[in-house]
Amino acid sequence: MENDGTRKEDNTITEDEKSAIRILESTINHTGERYEIGLPWKLPANLQNNYFSALNQLNSLNKQLNNDPKLSDMYQQTLVIDLEKNYVKPVEMADPPPEKIWYLPYHPVQSANKPNKVRRVANAASKFKGESLNSNLLTGPDLLKSLIGILVRFREKPIAILADIEGMFMQIGIRNEDQSALRFLWSIDNDVRQLQFTRFIFGATCSPSCAIFVLNRCAEDNVETYPKAQSAIKSYFYMDDYIQSFESPENANATAFDVKNCLRAGGFGLTKFLSNHQQALQCITPEDLEEPKSETRVLGQKWNLEKDTFFMKSLGEFPKEAEQYTQRKLFSLVSSIFDPIGFLGPMTIRSLNKTSNEVQTVFVIGKCKVAPVKQLSVPKLELEASVTATVFNLIYRAKKQRDNHHQHTVEDIELSKSYLIQMSQVNSFPTVIELLKSNHELDPKFKHRSLNPMLDKNDLNTNTFLNAYRRFTSRKCQPADLYSDNGKTFVGAKEELKSCLNDLDKDKIHKALAAQNTKWHFNPPYGPHFGGAWERLIQSVKRTLLIILGSRKFTFDVFHTIMVEAEAMMNSRPLTNVSDAMENEETLTPNHFLLQRPYNSLPPCIFPSTKPANMKSWKNVQQFLNHIWRRLAREYLPTLIKQPKWTENAGNSLKVNDVVWILKDSTPRGIWPLGRVEEVFPGRDGNNRVVKVKTAHGTFVRPVSGLARVFAD
Known part of the structure; x- marks a missing residue:
């Protein structure tokens, strides 16, 4: 659960992240009170003195505060608190400027839920001459734990503990040589004063990574004194929030004690402890306990302590009057629903307990x-x-x-x-x-x-294939050998067919039927080239049908007619001639073996060359088949022509006595006119360009580009 698909693994750490780790490792130091560390600078840092730019922003802020005395008083009080806690220190104007100096612009921020409280927020992304503090700092590695992972582990066990580190960033010191980059201007009694931070600030791009790095180092440095703290700190903190669940109150007490005292040794104060079990926090002093409550938030999720359940705001809590909703309010309402675990996502849970009638399901996480x-x-x-x-x-x-x-x-x-x-x-x-x-x-x-x-x-399965096979053998003949690829349909069919034949043998069916058993040969899986002969023909037919038929919609009758005619076309192709005399037109074709006779089709009709507009009439179907024939002839012809090396001429492969197929656009459908080469005529370049061909209807001179050698002498 730690990696929810959005987190980087250690092996993808960038060079900048490696540089940041080296800086943190080399500069971290425990002063005896707290940890101190250096800022992870990009090299070379390019900060220029932006004093006057910061002064102009301070003057604008003062105008705003002068118009709101209450806000001004609360804002001034934030500096008083920071001075008392040594988070900031004054800087004399006469002090010589250090090597790195930067003035942070500040502004007050208020929450609608806490109108009487104001925070002072620095803008570390504010630019001067194209540079800002953040643009000169390395972000550092992402050490933050998965929010979803922590929430899921929080629900894992019955006793839960919550707490948070007070002012986490402000508990980590910054080494002296880097503090001058965190200066800011302040107006006191109409006088401009300079101050600078001695601790990490909220808003600096490196602060989260540096804070978690120090937190983990604190756990490692105190592991012998507080052994339960290391695992808890490294696995159950989401930034400054401590969230862990336990099986027993005794284990919860012991762990909470170690975690609190371990962090105290590093200068961190863990406060606002809260639990759903009264005995889980006996080791925590009253001043560090949160006020008892029945409901609270856990990383943005509402948690009912008494029922130990998460819950969402009910729709009944929202205004029902439509006029109260604007588009902006509606978007605000939708974005206010925070559901990282996926409680509100639609889901279907199916569960079956085979040992009893009880069914138990547990929701872990959902994702939409x-x-x-x-x-x-x-x-x-x-x-x-x-x-x-x-x-x-x-x-x-x-x-x-x-x-x-x-x-x-x-x-x-x-x-x-x-x-x-x-x-x-x-x-x-x-x-x-x-x-x-x-x-x-x-x-x-x-x-x-x-x-x-x-x-x-297209629900082809073993049964439908077996039916197709039975139709084939009923129309054609029973093959002695059957070759196919290694598809699951065919493999399954072989097993069923074998089983059926075995059953027939057991029933003592006539031995003659058993003698017709077909031997089945399978090509290796994903090896269509093993079926080169038939795969080439299938490819020609498929390409032709895809080009001619396209995306047209057919009835079963029309499509069946097209497929049967295409089958007849390809099975009427010549394989070899019966005699050497071309007067004997008959040649051996696949149909001689399939039908025990030559293919005798109805004479094809002559139609215009344009493609038919629809496929409803018989004439249009025949016209369409003529287009398929012409395209099929052009697709099949190149497969017969032997491809010579690039240095050779295709015509030179034809020799006297070769039998050739004579291809013409006017050739009727299903007719494969053959001839025998009697003489070749080389061109001026020595390559054969024209040949004399003897056919059943006479002798003709034809260019080699319109001929395909079917078989050689």
Whole structure:
């Protein structure tokens, strides 16, 4: 829980953070009363004397205070308190200016909840000639503990203790040579005085890191005297707030005693102790106890001590009259709801206790995310995909009772991606999905209607594949060998088919049926190149269909017709010629093996070359198929042409007696005209440009660019 995804790990520490740590390590010192440390400067520091700029800001502030005497009195009192506590000291105007000097502008800050209290706040980011105090200081490493982690651990055990360090930053001294960079101007009796801080201030960019560094060092230096303090200080402090839970009041007392006295040795005062158990703070003196109360805040969360529960402000506490809300008030109301643990997030909890009828659930943490305003970076998107794949993979393997200790694969990521897309669509378009399932028309007002939404019913599984296989063998023949990739569908089908065949053998079905058992060959997973021959053909057909069909919507009848015709086109391609005489037009094709005869299709009709506007009529379907044929021929032709080296000419690969396919745009669908090369004619450069080809209809001279060698002599 310590790392909630927003914290940097130690191995990502920057060079600036390393420099800051070196400065803190080399300058920290215990004076006998408290710790003292140097400011972590960037090198070289570039601070210029901004006295007159600070004086102008002081004059503006005085005008504001003169108009509000009550605010002026409270503001003056803050300096009196700081002088009494030695947080600041006067500086004589006649003193020579040191090497580093900077004047901090100050202003009063009041809280609406505490109108009678004012704080004096320094603006360490105020610039003079492009430089500020903060721009010259190293921020230091982020040593702050996770707020969510501390809150979750606070809820872990029944007895809780709260406390905070009084003026944490002001309890840490600054070495003398750095104090001059924390000067400020003050008006006393119309006279301008110079003062400078001797302690760390709120508003300096390095103060949080330096304070936690000193706090941790205090725990380490006193670990032998106060052994329980080290773990508590390093793990249960969120800046100056101490928050820890315990199993027993005895352990709570012992730890609270060690923590308080350990910090006291470092100059820190731990006060305002509060607990939900009366016996947990017996070791704490009354002046360090918070006034008893039934409710308080824990890191911004409301906590009921009596019930030991967190709670949120009820909606009944907000004004119900709509006219009382402006846009600004509404935004203020929303931003006032602080819920780091996720109590208000929607959630569904499913729990099952198999050993009894009792069901027990415990809420630990919830997280809701909205779409980011800024686009996520690629590394973050990859991380989310990895995490999602891991989660779904664990769920899947838990259901299948499989080993969960393995790295997720590409298949896991794709499965997770498909699942998330499906869930997103179900949540976003429930009505549309129901209408599509029932084959009803979509509402004309549906803004995505023009995209022709349809349900993806690609639910191929072992059963549907086996049915497809049975249809194939019923139309074609029973193959002796079947080659496929290593998809889970096919692997599962092999096991079921094997089981079915075994069952048939047990029932003593005729031996002739058993003799037709198909031998199944699987390529290695993710190795489509092992199926080079058929993968090349599949790629040609898929590319052609994607280009020609595009995003058009078809009925099952039309799409089925297209697929069957495309299958016939590819299976009518020539494999080898039967005889050497070109007068014999018949060549061996895949259909000779599948159908035990050549492919005899209906003669294709002649249609205009434009693509059909719709797919409803038979003529339009045929016209569309003609486009597919021409495109398919252009896709398949390059796969037949042997690719020579770049120094060779493609025409030189054709030789006398080679059988070639003659490609023309006017070639009817399903016709593969063949010829035999009788003579080659080299060009002036010596490369073959033209050949004489003998066909069943005569002898012709053709350029080599329109020929593809099907097989050589």
